[in-house]
Amino acid sequence: MSLRLTMIGVMLLGISLSIGISTWLSTHDSEQQIEELFDAQMLQSAKMLELFYGAQPKDHRENLVDHPLLLEITPAKYETFHQDANAESLAYEQKLAFQIWNPKGQLLVRSANSLPSPMTEFEVGYREITMGHRLWHLYTYYSKATDVWIITGQRNDVRQELVDQIMGNSVLGPAIIFPLVALLMIFLSYWLFEPVQELARRLLQRSPADLTPIHMKLPSELVPVRDAMNGYIERIGDAMVRERKFSGDAAHELKTPLAIIKLHHQGLEQTNDPQELQLHHAAIDKGIVQIAHTIEQLLLLSRVDSLTGLNVGLESPEQLINEVLNDLLPIIEPYDWQLDFAPALKARGDGFYLKLVFKNIIENACKYSQGHSPISIRTWAATDEQMAVIQVLDSGPGLNEQDCLQIKERFFRAAGEKVSGSGLGLSICAQIVELHHGRLDIQPGTPRGLDVRVYLPLAQPKSKA
Known part of the structure; x- marks a missing residue:
């Protein structure tokens, strides 16, 4: 999956949703505002007609009963909003209608585009009707001052034209800007990802033997x-x-x-x-x-070396050492073993690999000690370090302090050493113990021999409920 294309797609989707939602909200609000504006205009028109009718002489108003006044509307050049149109050339006037009726249902005044009959019932309020295959918005107003009913009307397309124009302007701008933004984002994505491409090129050009660090200026994210x-x-x-x-x-x-x-x-x-x-x-x-x-x-x-994980559990050093001694029984038999195990001591570790550690250390103790000489194994808990300590002290010639520091290195053999070996045993032990988050300490024994101590994480006692 391309991160660049995903980023562009998500951002363009976000912009599209933002534009779409904002356009819908603005159109919805515009429709409501336009409805309120034109409804108020019809009310205002009705009150203006009330003033017009009330300003007529009484005899002239009485004459309207037999001779209703008809307001002629001249033809217009443009039916809808046009960039070159003005108030005289627009057909806006043809989309407005009005009627004035007396309480007896006699027509007094009407516009030429209205019906000779009442456009709606005489009841104050707003209504919608279909007249001449067109939807009309009507407002019925009763004038107490002149005792007449005034009906004002407005075709729905007057309002719809304004809504469509507002919506068209809302869509036209984003429709022009959106492709430009998309192109800009594509350019920016390639420009911003150029450091990644440069890093890839440098890595591809490297030889297998080149292990020098990578030095190149990168964005903080990289x-x-x-x-x-x-x-x-x-x-x-x-x-x-x-x-x-x-x-x-x-x-x-x-x-x-x-x-x-x-x-x-x-x-x-x-x-x-x-x-x-x-x-x-x-x-x-x-x-x-x-x-x-x-x-x-x-x-x-x-x-x-290839070990990545251990099967760690609670292990008893005493039990593991006893198992190792049983396995090495033919080797350990000639020696004087002094065992001192701390009761119920538990350490965290992998039993299989810990037995390998103890086996190597005990074999070394036997290898460098004379027959019937003492070899001691002790265990205790170093509570200050939260470590379980396993000590193996032999009676061999031991090592000096400098050799003790190097003995854990691979293939190290002390100068003048006559006992055969590979020089790997203690190195392997040290590596296994480190994998257990412990340590292997080797120092000269007192008064002689070699003092080897294995430190393993101490198992935490279970809390009482």
């Missing part, structure tokens, strides 16, 4: 669109940088174990010594395990 597009371009640029870094790091992480596998495969072909063969097989198995682990972590990282 500034939010430009800013939103610049923000979107910036996010795309950041995502592409991350993807390139991810691809480079992944290639680097896979390159080393593949090179080791290739080297030991060549060694297998060059020796028949059972001890050397065993050494080469063990190295190849270790490289395959490392590659499988790295690929598994990369797939998980890709899944988390």
Whole structure:
């Protein structure tokens, strides 16, 4: 749907309705005013005839009974209103009629275009009749001073001509102006939408690699669109940088174990010594395990990167950790576990992804701790922050403060680290926790080891009814 055409259509429709309603109202009001004006004119004419008749000598008025006075009307050049017409050339006089009758029903005076009989009954008031196939408006007036009935009449087309002329003028002006307004609106719509067209042209001319912000002057209504597009371009640029870094790091992480596998495969072909063969097989198995682990972590990282929503509910950290410990039973068995769970602690989160977080952290604690060394897991509620805290403290060598700050970066491996890994586990954990609007804190343990704390939004207790 075109916004331009919709805007023009709505505006023209509004103008049309406005003109139509105003024309109808003005015509309706004009008709009422014209009716009142001409009705008043007929009343005034009746009173003028009363004065005319009353000013006649008594003997002349008595003579009218036998010899009614007839007012002749000269033919006119124009039947209706005409631009060159004047009062003498118009047929306006032929459209007016009057009669004067005495109470005995005897005609005294009449106009030539009226009937020799009463045009209406002798009763004061306004009426409408059809006379000579024409609609007439009549007013009947009784003069107490002269004891006569006076009837004045006016043809309806006198009034209708004025109404039609007023209505014609009301329609003629808008009929001339409306096309001009429509053309002006079309021109304005193209002119006003030109910045949008220019923005579209610039976007079409951009190369796929051009991720620079859009800098062009736009109307205030389009500034939010430009800013939103610049923000979107910036996010795309950041995502592409991350993807390139991810691809480079992944290639680097896979390159080393593949090179080791290739080297030991060549060694297998060059020796028949059972001890050397065993050494080469063990190295190849270790490289395959490392590659499988790295690929598994990369797939998980890709899944988390594309994650847009979580199935958030009320979760018990104690229950989730117990499920993870049961799944890792062969791995955790050699260690001294010290568990301290806060009773009835509930956090808001997605149980599936939180178990992945706890699994990674517990596996790391086992990987870097010696057998039979203590590993503690504690939970509590940090009410001041409205957070549920899950702490995993191992007995391994730990990290210095600088490494603790970098450990959540992808593929980061501390200098001198001898334990194999992909360097992705804690990065994935941090990303999942951030999606839960929490945080992952890593710091050196006391007196040794690594202190990992997961902060999750604390579930609000249900209010009592």
